[in-house]
Amino acid sequence: MGYRIFTDATADHSPEMLAGFPEVTVLPMEVILNGKSRIYGPGGDMDVAEFYEALRGGATASTTQIRPDVYFKHFSPCLEAGEDILYLCFTSGMSGTYQTAQMCAQELRESFPERTIRCVDTLCASAGEGFLVREAARKKAEGMDLDALGDWVEANRLSVCHWFTVDTLEFLRRGGRISTAAAVVGTALQIKPMLHVSEEGKLEVAEKLRGGRRAMSAQLARMKKGWEPSIGKLVVIGHGDSPEKAEELKTLVHEAFPDSEIQTAPIGPVIGTHTGPGMLAIIFWGSER
Structure with a gap:
């Protein structure tokens, strides 16, 4: 049934950037705002305007890595549906997210041995990660399979x-x-x-x-x-x-x-x-x- 591209909420982009390209699933991420846990991304409870308004008002903020249960929650239904996964991850130079994703992927491979799960460290951040994800979606639309696209991302990320x-x-x-x-x-x-x-x-x-x-x-x-x-x-x-x-x-x-x-x-x-x-x-x- 093909494969799906996943990324995380650090991959900043506009809806227009991905319009007309194959679907990209974005994993939400946690932001601690004034001591309270908030979720940014699909299904989250915080948007960009609210966040910056809070910062300008003196709020404090911090971030956390994606928890393993988030990967299992989003990856498992895709694998159960017979799709493979290409996950384009936030740079390992700023976070341990990639290492966590690799551990979760290995565990899921044991449950779904017939499926392919490939995690790629984009070495990119923010709009740069969003840029690379968009270009990967463009290449998928041109017909690249999962392995070829993963190789292309690794060859061009720098x-x-x-x-x-x-x-x-x-x-x-x-x-x-x-x-x-x-x-x-x-x-x-x-x-x-x-x-x-x-x-x-x-x-x-x-x-x-x-x-x-x-x-x-x-x-x-x-x-x-x-x-x-x-x-x-x-x-x-x-x-x-x-x-x-x-x-x-x-x-x-x-x-x-x-x-x-x-x-x-x-x-x-x-x-x-x-x-x-x-x-x-x-x-x-x-x-x-």
């Missing part, structure tokens, strides 16, 4: 370039990415760090820029340096509840790369917990991650 800036240093400080002293000095100097996801799938600071305009220019410069449209022309602009800034960056990208296929996507609570409101990302196929 060509997904993530370049993003944050509007405030506070959430990087809370997550231990920068020190309190660095956050205080950076805020005073209006520093807008540009971060990226490394080849190991880890979040790293690439540049320290002053002002939002310079930050956008730096993001565009990264794309000019390494864009590889031969792999695909999709470009995703991700934003942390900042649609106006996303539209501004989208216009700049369209002017510089008129052949690009640009989509915008909200940055959800799982990643937004660590980047805060105002985060702005540009994702594209490129030669320099």
Whole structure:
């Protein structure tokens, strides 16, 4: 009966990005908001707008890995229906989710020995993971079988370039990415760090820029340096509840790369917990991650 693509709620995307492509099942994830457990994703009880409104109001947030019972709950009916599974997982460089998924998959293989369950570490995060999932759905629509698609994702995942800036240093400080002293000095100097996801799938600071305009220019410069449209022309602009800034960056990208296929996507609570409101990302196929 074929196979189904699964991913998790860290794979930020818009409904338009997956419209017309084979179904992708998204696993919900837990976010602790002001000490209370909330669920983000299909069937969840929290949306993006509510989350960022809470953060702007001073709320605290943290995230947890997907529990094993969530994998069993979502994978088992698919396997029982005779479908195989390709799971495109949040980067192992930022979470133990991939290791948990592998353990659950092995247990399910014992119960469903005739089925195939393949877990792929995307080494991508947020809109970058959503970007890769969308491109995988495109390849499935073109007729790729499960094994070929899994191989394709592993061969191309490091060509997904993530370049993003944050509007405030506070959430990087809370997550231990920068020190309190660095956050205080950076805020005073209006520093807008540009971060990226490394080849190991880890979040790293690439540049320290002053002002939002310079930050956008730096993001565009990264794309000019390494864009590889031969792999695909999709470009995703991700934003942390900042649609106006996303539209501004989208216009700049369209002017510089008129052949690009640009989509915008909200940055959800799982990643937004660590980047805060105002985060702005540009994702594209490129030669320099």
